[in-house]
């Protein structure tokens with residue numbers, strides 16, 4: 001029975017989301033639209049199977065087809081990233097990173113990663129995460145100009161002799177200095193893990209330096225610029241095997257049985273499909289356009305008077321510093337842009353003067369819009385809309401006092417609901433966005 005008839009309530013919500021995804025512009029840099037083929041693999045009967053173990057070494061019968069599928073995904077990952085070992089089973093990025101800790105660290109070991117409010121990831125040692133509580137986290141920071149403070153990285157590494165150093169972030173707009181990190185790791189005897197979740201598709205596309213020659217371990221999600229299903233991989237490089245010949249087995253044991261049970265075979269299949277898509281020449285062209293669009297959007301936003309962290313971007317992402325109009329304004333901008341169908345996320349900026357929940361910036365990126373075929377002229381249009389939205393909400397300031405803040409936020413939400421220019425803009429965005437096909441939907 002079709003889902004529409006089988007579960008109309010759920011179907012209606014799904015339809016609303018389908019509409020939201022096609023009638024707005026997705027600018028969250030960690031999101032993308034997968035192909036119809038990836039969706040087909042993801043929604044397949046493989047979800048019915050249990051497959052604890054690895055190809056040829058399972059704890060359940062009936063895995064001959066799943067073995068073939070998982071081997072395909074592994075081989076494609078190895079070929080694309082030029083690594084000798086790939087584990088494609090982690091459920092998502094955070095479990096992939098925890099597998100790295102479980103494979104090579106003991107509780108209490110010093111570890112280094114980019115500080116969360118400076119753009120780093122929760123799992124790289126932030127204090128509310130297991131990574132910052134079971135291990136002794138020594139975070140490094142970005143300088144006021146937004147670039148990684150490499151003098152600090154050297155100083156902290158020499159002082160604390162970390163077991164593991166992470167390079168990778170969720171809000172960093174410049175090329176990662178993988179080679180420099182490998183020098184630091186070598187000098188202090190640390191493992192060097194590159195978390196390329198955000199930029200994996202750019203690495204494959206040749207528009208961001210690859211960490212393969214420098215890192216011992218590479219982790220990545222598969223659903224961001226890589227344009228696959230929600231999932232992740234942990235890869236071990238030749239360098240990693242030179243440092244520790246057992247590293248691949250340690251990673252595999254950490255993923256299963258260390259942290260996980262049965263792999264999600266439907267996700268493994270969809271990862272294999274996405275990796276095959278990433279091997280095609282069109283994917284290189286896509287990755288290059290993602291970066292061109294990000295640079296065009298950066299230029300257009302700056303021309304509209306926005307201030308960007310580091311003054312631009314090298315990758316798919318932009319970080320807008322809204323402090324010239326007051327601290328903590330990320331929430332106003334995110335919600336007002338949502339109102340007109342432009343989806344971004346509020347984000348901290350270097351030296352954040354407010355708080356992570358009420359940060360002073362917004363983060364945006366071009367992977368999803370580029371998948372829909374948007375190009376440089378469309379980036380200019382988006383920047384114009386963003387500038388108008390900024391000007392419409394310029395009178396709202398975020399109070400420090402909680403009750404006062406709630407009052408202002410209520411007033412703000414009521415104001416953007418009835419602002420005639422924003423209502424009109426919602427229709428403009430809707431009509432315009434519908435002209436760009438969404439894979440898997442149109």
Ligand code: DSN
Nearest residue numbers: 029030093121170171
């Ligand atoms: N949630 C991801 C992102 O948006 O960058 C990081 O885990």
